[in-house]
Amino acid sequence: MADDAGSSNSNRKPLRSSHWFGTHDKDGFIHRSWMRNQGLPDHVFDGRPVIGICQTFSELTPCNAHFRKLAEHVKRGVWEMGGFPLEFPVFSTGETNLRPTAMLYRNLAAMDVEEAIRANPIDGVILLTGCDKTTPALLMGAASCDIPALVVSGGPMLNGRYQDRTIGSGTSVWQFDADVKAGVMSLQQFMEAEQAQSRSAGHCMTMGTASTMNSMAEALGTSLTGCAAIPAVDARRYVIAHMSGRRIVEMVHEDLRISKILTRENFLNAVRVNGAIGGSTNAVIHLLALAGRTGTDFTLKDWDEYGRDVPTLVDLMPSGRFLMEDFYYAGGIPAVTRALGENGMLFKDAPTVTGKSMWENVQNAANWNPEVIRPWDNALVKQGGITVLKGNLAPDGAVLKPSAATPELMQHRGRAVVFESIEHYKARVDDPDLDIDETCVMVLKNCGPKGYPGMAEVGNMALPQKVLKKGVRDMVRISDARMSGTAYGTVVLHTAPEAAAGGPLALVQDGDIIELDVAGRRLHLDVSDAELAERRKRWSPPEPAMKGGYQELYVRHVMQADKGADLDFLVGCRGHAVPRDSH
Ligand code: FES
Secondary structure (H helix, E strand, O other): OOOOOOOOOOOOOOOOOOOOOOOOOOOHHHHHHHHHHHOOOOOHOOOOOEEEEEEEEOOOOHHHOOOHHHHHHHHHHHHHHOOOEEEOOOOOOOOOOOOOHHHHHHHHHHHHHHHHHHHOOOOEEEEEEOOOOOHHHHHHHHHHHOOOOOOEEOOOOOOEEEOOOOOOOOOHHHHHHHHHHOOOOOOOHHHHHHHHHOOOOEEOOOOOOOHHHHHHHHHHEEEOOOOOOOOOOOHHHHHHHHHHHHHHHHHHHHOOOHHOOHHHHHHHHHHHHHHOOOOOOHHHHHHHHHHHHHOOOOHHHHHHHHHHHOOOOEOEOOOOEHHOOOOOOHHHHHHHHHHHHHOOOOOOOEEEEOOHHHHHHOOOOOOOOOOOOOHHHHOOOOOOEEEEEEEOOEEEEEOOHHHHOOOOHEEEEEEEEEEEEEHHHHHHOOOOOOOOOOEEEEEEOOOOOOOOOOOOOOOOOOOOOOHHHOOOOEEEEEEEEOOOOOOOOEEOOOOOOOOOHHHHHOOOOOOOEEEEEEEOOOEEEEHHHHHHHHHHOOOOOOOOOOOOHHHHHHHHHHOOOOHHOOHHHHHOOOOOOOOOOOO
């Protein structure tokens, strides 16, 4: 345990930061002297733990725009425990503004985080996470350095409210868009709803990717118990930031590095929590990438094997009715984790940043609202985990989220209508002459990691207007893209290998018959091998969208979805050895 503020740090093992601040020579002078221009007194350089606060604040990342205040509360806790907090900025990957897609920059941000930690006098780090990619990027970067790290998420927005109904980030946008196209919602109502959705600080308040990934951070044991669901503007969000600041100082003294937390058991717990909360398909990619950084034995197969029998208990949009604010009041992730533990679906001894086991953290958690967190025997979806499909159309796998799909479509055989790119889709989908009806299978190519590039969230492509006007709201859709965690539908995603890498998806043509069999985990293109070989002879990869710069580096090195779409040269942990000095 750490001493309180003002105690001597002289008897402890020298920390990383002592290589910067601990010497009485020219180098020490340089490292300390310039820092003193911030008004820092002598005793902050006495060998106490330096805690980096990895800051993803940006006004261009609205979900993280309140993070400067969050950091102030972390600092209070760090100072209290005798640490020395220093905030530093990293690339902020905001979902709504970044083009072509924030996912293109997840790995760049992770690289920024890793290098910023290693290059600086940092002994432990608080990761301020919120919007979708900020959570995996910060975890990946910290994992590749392997110092003590603790996630403090920024929290979800309050519930959206339009007219007499509750509306959820993203999920309601997809519904409204379909309603406008079907002619049952006016454009004026659509614009009014825009003003009613995002009415406080915070990230998306549906169980979209941000809520999912911050729930994953808690399920992985990397944040304090109960952190994920607290609304951004609830005072208790600032309390947990404060307590996290206290705890990270202790973690440095205990040498509780992130590699000691990110065990296989914790990844498997996260898979099950994801099934129980109806979490985003994006968690599949991010957790695979994170496991690649730590070298943890964890693969796409584990998602199906360990998630298969997990019921979706949490009745949140997009799978269900409620929102994160309701989820917090109902008991949040601790209540869900306890339910998993009571039903034999939790690795109870899994380590966490609290210093206690996962079960010790959650065993007394209460469920205050069984409508929001449903009982085990009255689940929202009986088998809610992510389904991994394989077949000649997806030799390395594809995923589908059963809790967001239409049960009648999960066994389906239909005629393919093919879109070669997102531009082709946009130009063609509402063509009155397009031969398509609700029994068809919509196929979208070249939206994978290399193809888009960055693997955009376009897999839940909107249905053709003429189908929507019949009142139909779902069709089978297949792509190498991702979809927003706030989206829903019978949507097959992450098909690997992707079309732009020459995967079989590239060879599908209009009129081919495709069979989806979710129960049998099968995705089959009903075309002979000989015909596919002929088509392959005529296939050539698409021209890259941009030559040079980061995009070219990304396309050259990005791995496929089943490997987490990390850059091949970033896989693994490179440690936190102190780099040589330049003075
Ligand atoms: Fe940032 Fe959804 S757009 S969390």
